[in-house]
Amino acid sequence: MTLGRDGAGVRELGIRALSYRWSDADRLEFRSPPYLLPAGLAPLIGQLDAALPADHEVLRQRLLRTAERTPGAYVPSSAYRGAYVPSSAGGGSRVMARSGLPRVLLDLLLHGVVTPTDGERLVAAAERTDLPAMDRGLVVRDLLLRLVEVNLMTGDVAAAEQVAARMSPEWEYLGWREIASCHAANGDSAAFFRNWRRYDARQDRAAMQRLKTRLVQGVAVHAGWRAAVAVCGDKRIGDGFLLHAFEPPAHGYDDLVTLFSRDAAGVLPEVDELHCLVAAAVAESRPRPLADHRGVDDLLDRIGALDPHESRQAMRARDHLLSTLYFAIGSEDTLGRLRKQIRTPRLRSDARRLFTGPPDSGTHD
Numbered sequence: 001m002t003l004g005r006d007g008a009g010v011r012e013l014g015i016r017a018l019s020y021r022w023s024d025a026d027r028l029e030f031r032s033p034p035y036l037l038p039a040g041l042a043p044l045i046g047q048l049d050a051a052l053p054a055d056h057e058v059l060r061q062r063l064l065r066t067a068e069r070t071p072g073a074y075v076p077s078s079a080y081r082g083a084y085v086p087s088s089a090g091g092g093s094r095v096m097a098r099s100g101l102p103r104v105l106l107d108l109l110l111h112g113v114v115t116p117t118d119g120e121r122l123v124a125a126a127e128r129t130d131l132p133a134m135d136r137g138l139v140v141r142d143l144l145l146r147l148v149e150v151n152l153m154t155g156d157v158a159a160a161e162q163v164a165a166r167m168s169p170e171w172e173y174l175g176w177r178e179i180a181s182c183h184a185a186n187g188d189s190a191a192f193f194r195n196w197r198r199y200d201a202r203q204d205r206a207a208m209q210r211l212k213t214r215l216v217q218g219v220a221v222h223a224g225w226r227a228a229v230a231v232c233g234d235k236r237i238g239d240g241f242l243l244h245a246f247e248p249p250a251h252g253y254d255d256l257v258t259l260f261s262r263d264a265a266g267v268l269p270e271v272d273e274l275h276c277l278v279a280a281a282v283a284e285s286r287p288r289p290l291a292d293h294r295g296v297d298d299l300l301d302r303i304g305a306l307d308p309h310e311s312r313q314a315m316r317a318r319d320h321l322l323s324t325l326y327f328a329i330g331s332e333d334t335l336g337r338l339r340k341q342i343r344t345p346r347l348r349s350d351a352r353r354l355f356t357g358p359p360d361s362g363t364h365d
Contacts, residue, residue, distance in 0.1 A: 013048055014105045014122050015125040018129060020041045048105065052104065056111055063079050101126070123140060127140055148160045152179065186222065187223055192215050213241060215237070220246070221249060225246055225259065243275055243276055246267075248283040252280055260273050274302055274303060274321050281296065282324060289355065292328070296329060299325055326351045326355060327355050339352070
């Protein structure tokens, strides 16, 4: 990647930005619109922003699309979050978070403009700032987390583990969970479970659920559905994750139809089978359905056979299946049939016209 500014120069700019001394008036002014940066800091942030690749956002989006198309690819968690910009900033230059960290520094690490060695210098500078202890800790945490990601992206798991082990005890689990996400993407259940105690499963249970899901999906991609089902047999995962052994991208629609009628018959309850089949039909219809997916008629029949009066949960599950199947429908007649089956007024209204794809669905890499 060729840039107009060398990495060492960018690193020194970053150190100056991290070391900038905010006055009380600076902090007060930054807490409310228009979120003005201190006059002495704004040029530094501008120069850091200019050091990013011109197509940095395109590169980030390409990373996410590659993950969708390449089963088992590791994608750093930060790639899903995007850049930090206050809602009232009007999309201008990247600004400082409350903690005092120029978030553009994190993007510069992600895109390789500054190296892990440069990142270590940034961490050392952050540790010397005059920020309140809590804010200083957040700055160091975010920089170390990005270094964990950068090492994982280059395949250096050992280096990533060394960085994670340096994080403060209250945040260390975040670094180890990022490493676990890489093992999950690679379908390496042995490596995933090896550091289980470091993940602190009691913290942020929703994120832990997503991590378990990623593991089962990764094992299914790399080793097949039987191996993924076996992982669910571990008490740390559980049978509640079984359906993820059959989701795309591990299986296509026709593969699932065959599996559920033969080798995997009875492994999942009907609703979970339908969840996987609908997900596969939608995946095969992206970015927009040009016609009804070949499985739509059968899926509408099977979903329609579910009893919505059994319970509120059953009705919601049925409507969820229908509102998801909507993205695999390409004809007005079939859309009308689907709408008649939806019980929730809001979901029925959302399906009033055919899906034509996301705004950028016509673009290509």
